[in-house]
Amino acid sequence: MRIIFVGVGALGSYFGGALAEAGHDVTLLIRNKAHRDAIRADGLILHRDGVEARIDPVVVDTETAGDAGIADIVIVFTKTGATKAALQAATPVIGSDTRLVTVQNGLGNAEDLAAFVPMDQVIYGTTMAPGDMVAPGVVSTHGSHVTQFRAAGENPVTERVANDLAAMLSAAGIDTRVNSDVDRVIWAKVAFNCAMNSLCALLDTSPGQLLDSSETKALVKATIMECCNVAAAVGVEVDRDGVHRTLDMVHREHREHVPSMLVDFRNRQPTEIASLNGAVVALGARHGVPTPRNETLLALVRAREAQYLKA
Structure with a gap:
């Protein structure tokens, strides 16, 4: 082929x-x-x-x-x-x-x-x-x-x-x-990326450093749970424990990986925020599911993106 x-x-x-x-x-x-x-x-x-x-x-x-x-x-x-x-x-x-x-x-x-x-x-x-x-x-x-x-x-x-x-x-x-049943897996990764991509980009840090901190790790987990709640509202049950296991694996094996959104920030390129936190926020609003952390991350990434794209 x-x-x-x-x-x-x-x-x-x-x-x-x-x-x-x-x-x-x-x-x-x-x-x-x-x-x-x-x-x-x-x-x-x-x-x-x-x-x-x-x-x-x-x-x-x-x-x-x-x-x-x-x-x-x-x-x-x-x-x-x-x-x-x-x-x-x-x-x-x-x-x-x-x-x-x-x-x-x-x-x-x-x-x-x-x-x-x-x-x-x-x-x-x-x-x-x-x-x-x-x-x-x-x-x-x-x-x-x-x-x-x-x-x-x-x-x-x-x-x-x-x-x-x-x-x-x-x-x-x-x-x-x-x-x-790949839709469950897609949503699990969306939940992971909504937290990890945006926070690593905003803090200019690696996954390992982000998850080393108990405070930012708690924020990561709370953001993930919001995404899982939205997924449930649209009929997809995410393996929440599985997402947490992925976090642990990334913490061990991909500590120094540079997430794509952080690469975008450093290269002053458009991000994928619209299809991640943006999509979750929109679906949450449609189905009556609160997404305050995702809304905050979306606003912050868009603000940072606007700064360098207009420069």
């Missing part, structure tokens, strides 16, 4: 690089010229738990996406606010039988992809994989993590593609599972 990646930052490079290293037909659509040129010149350098690999995936400029040909699978790793624009630029690679895959942060991603293919050609889910862009052409990941997704709808071809892709990723070293 021809697999094309859209949104090739740290995670897109990691997933694409791992599949390419395993021998699959992978093309990376890359808008960032420095990253694109570095991979073309020196290969993609992937560090996994300290082990370095040099990989040579096919690289195509997003501006000339048609050069990549029609994809069997398009895997989207853009930031949520950029999904539609990125897929619009990538329409030359999307055919009538192409399956679109998202494991992006936040809520509403499957619906965004369904603007480009029928919903029953969408595969959606989430990943706990961390990824860091060390330099153009160089990415790293570390620790244990699981990726989970499912086919939207009941299209048997899409279900087969989901199973095949999960097997391919797992064989490439990325633990991946098809999970029919």
Whole structure:
């Protein structure tokens, strides 16, 4: 199968690089010229738990996406606010039988992809994989993590593609599972990110330092519980103990990871706050669930974002 990646930052490079290293037909659509040129010149350098690999995936400029040909699978790793624009630029690679895959942060991603293919050609889910862009052409990941997704709808071809892709990723070293109950997992990650991403960004700190403090750890847990209450109101029961176990794992294994929202702050880029705390606050208001901590974090992130985006 021809697999094309859209949104090739740290995670897109990691997933694409791992599949390419395993021998699959992978093309990376890359808008960032420095990253694109570095991979073309020196290969993609992937560090996994300290082990370095040099990989040579096919690289195509997003501006000339048609050069990549029609994809069997398009895997989207853009930031949520950029999904539609990125897929619009990538329409030359999307055919009538192409399956679109998202494991992006936040809520509403499957619906965004369904603007480009029928919903029953969408595969959606989430990943706990961390990824860091060390330099153009160089990415790293570390620790244990699981990726989970499912086919939207009941299209048997899409279900087969989901199973095949999960097997391919797992064989490439990325633990991946098809999970029919993935909405619970998505909401668990949303709850985690609403607390951890926003607080790490606002405090300019790492997950380890944030969770070392009993005061900020209590705030993290309270924010997570608000999100779980909203999830319950829309019919999704989150494994609250499971989210706390994830916190403990991150505290141990991903202490120095730089969350994506903190990267956005440092690079003065738009964040994904709208699809995280913003979506939770909106759903909470719709269903009568109080979300005061999420409202506060949303306001603070938007205020900080506005400062540097207007500068």
